[in-house]
Amino acid sequence: MSNYNINTICVQGGYEPKNGEPRVLPIVQSTTFKYESSQQMGNLFDLKEAGYFYTRLANPTNDAVANKICQLEGGAAAILTSSGQAANFYAILNIAGAGDHVIASSAIYGGTYNLIANTMKNMGIEATFVDPDILPEELESKFKPNTKLVFGEILSNPSLKVLDIEKFANAAHKAGVPLIVDNTFPTPIFCRPFEWGVDIVTHSTSKYMNGSANAVGGAVVDSGNFDWEKYSEKFPGLTTPDETYHGVVYTKSFGKAAYITKMTTNLMRDLGAIPSPQNSFYLGFGMETLHLRMERHYENALAIAKYLEKHPKISWVSFPGLENDSQYALAQKYLPKGTCGVVSFGIAGGREAAVKFMDSLRLAAIVTHVADARTCVLHPASTTHRQMNDEELVAAGVSPDLIRISVGIEDVRDLIADIEQALEK
Numbered sequence: 001m002s003n004y005n006i007n008t009i010c011v012q013g014g015y016e017p018k019n020g021e022p023r024v025l026p027i028v029q030s031t032t033f034k035y036e037s038s039q040q041m042g043n044l045f046d047l048k049e050a051g052y053f054y055t056r057l058a059n060p061t062n063d064a065v066a067n068k069i070c071q072l073e074g075g076a077a078a079i080l081t082s083s084g085q086a087a088n089f090y091a092i093l094n095i096a097g098a099g100d101h102v103i104a105s106s107a108i109y110g111g112t113y114n115l116i117a118n119t120m121k122n123m124g125i126e127a128t129f130v131d132p133d134i135l136p137e138e139l140e141s142k143f144k145p146n147t148k149l150v151f152g153e154i155l156s157n158p159s160l161k162v163l164d165i166e167k168f169a170n171a172a173h174k175a176g177v178p179l180i181v182d183n184t185f186p187t188p189i190f191c192r193p194f195e196w197g198v199d200i201v202t203h204s205t206s207k208y209m210n211g212s213a214n215a216v217g218g219a220v221v222d223s224g225n226f227d228w229e230k231y232s233e234k235f236p237g238l239t240t241p242d243e244t245y246h247g248v249v250y251t252k253s254f255g256k257a258a259y260i261t262k263m264t265t266n267l268m269r270d271l272g273a274i275p276s277p278q279n280s281f282y283l284g285f286g287m288e289t290l291h292l293r294m295e296r297h298y299e300n301a302l303a304i305a306k307y308l309e310k311h312p313k314i315s316w317v318s319f320p321g322l323e324n325d326s327q328y329a330l331a332q333k334y335l336p337k338g339t340c341g342v343v344s345f346g347i348a349g350g351r352e353a354a355v356k357f358m359d360s361l362r363l364a365a366i367v368t369h370v371a372d373a374r375t376c377v378l379h380p381a382s383t384t385h386r387q388m389n390d391e392e393l394v395a396a397g398v399s400p401d402l403i404r405i406s407v408g409i410e411d412v413r414d415l416i417a418d419i420e421q422a423l424e425k
């Protein structure tokens with residue numbers, strides 16, 4: 001299936017029923033799996049045989065959907081998590097621990113910023129945040145002997161900064177560490193980060209991937225390209241025996257699946273952030289139309305961005321698809337077919353006018369969510385980013401008057417009419 005074009009993988013990837021099996025991916029809503037002998041079960045525990053025994057470690061519905069995402073990204077192995085937060089947490093924790101250091105772009109989702117700046121710091125993992133526009137030499141100077149990875153967001157939520165992927169990948173690889181990126185906003189329809197040198201991709205599948213806002217979820221995909229053994233001293237967890245798992249050496253036993261297998265046997269085993277098979281079913285079902293939805297999200301968002309740009313009551317518009325946008329050149333390079341459906345803008349009259357405008361909308365709903373079929377609006381400074389002080393807000397590219405509109409796949413004429421009447425008020 002992975003040889004097919006991406007639109008075909010959206011529809012049919014991940015699950016290929018055999019003769020007489022259900023055409024639609026079954027929801028295997030079972031914690032456990034039955035075996036005839038203890039010996040057989042023992043072999044599964046020892047990773048000597050592949051098979052299911054407990055859903056925290058593997059489940060057929062979850063695996064099929066992970067497989068679809070893996071194929072869409074062109075990766076070697078993938079795992080689903082119960083949320084995007086869990087995906088980013090696991091992606092980092094799998095190769096960094098107390099005493100280690102990571103480098104992250106400052107233009108990232110507020111939840112990921114908190115995770116890295118606070119929770120992981122409390123766990124002993126130090127972080128250096130860098131401006132995504134940092135010069136290559138300056139970026140290289142941020143690495144330390146204990147730096148284990150570089151993290152960024154392909155298209156940042158909500159500031160819509162496009163990551164200069166090659167710049168970050170080059171710096172990471174020069175220092176012998178992988179580049180991990182969150183590809184939530186573009187989805188593999190608009191960007192396939194592995195083709196630009198990224199090593200590991202994460203997703204909040206709660207957004208476009210699911211598409212209907214009916215299940216929180218996440219995913220981690222490994223390209224299989226990073227040479228852990230070459231930098232063995234940095235990544236002993238992957239290249240030396242894991243005494244907590246029968247002395248297995250992940251790179252030796254699992255090759256390109258080493259990183260994801262370790263994530264399953266260590267992090268899922270011990271922390272357990274798995275999705276329910278029911279939620280994975282919703283995700284797989286949603287992804288059957290991902291390619292169609294992304295095109296319409298982008299088309300509608302571009303039309304709204306152009307409308308807002310010309311409106312006298314709008315002080316600024318940020319959308320990487322607009323030719324005069326600061327991110328346009330990077331978007332043309334990395335996201336030539338489209339960016340996403342999210343547009344940020346500021347209303348003349350600042351914070352107060354923003355709230356009045358939002359309260360006047362009828363079709364676009366105020367929700368703490370983005371990136372689903374229904375248009376919605378959010379004021380990040382008073383919601384998702386409220387933990388940040390003004391300085392941190394600016395560093396993350398979020399101004400106090402910023403309104404984020406997540407343009408859905410409704411008829412764009414109705415959406416513009418709704419904005420029009422709200423602006424009149």
Ligand SMILES: *Cc1c(COP(=O)(O)O)cnc(C)c1O
Pocket residue numbers: 083084085086088109111112153156157182184185203204205206207216217218
């Ligand atoms: C929403 C989001 C997350 C967090 O995902 P959840 O599924 O809400 O836990 C992480 N990264 C980005 C870019 C997001 O938009």
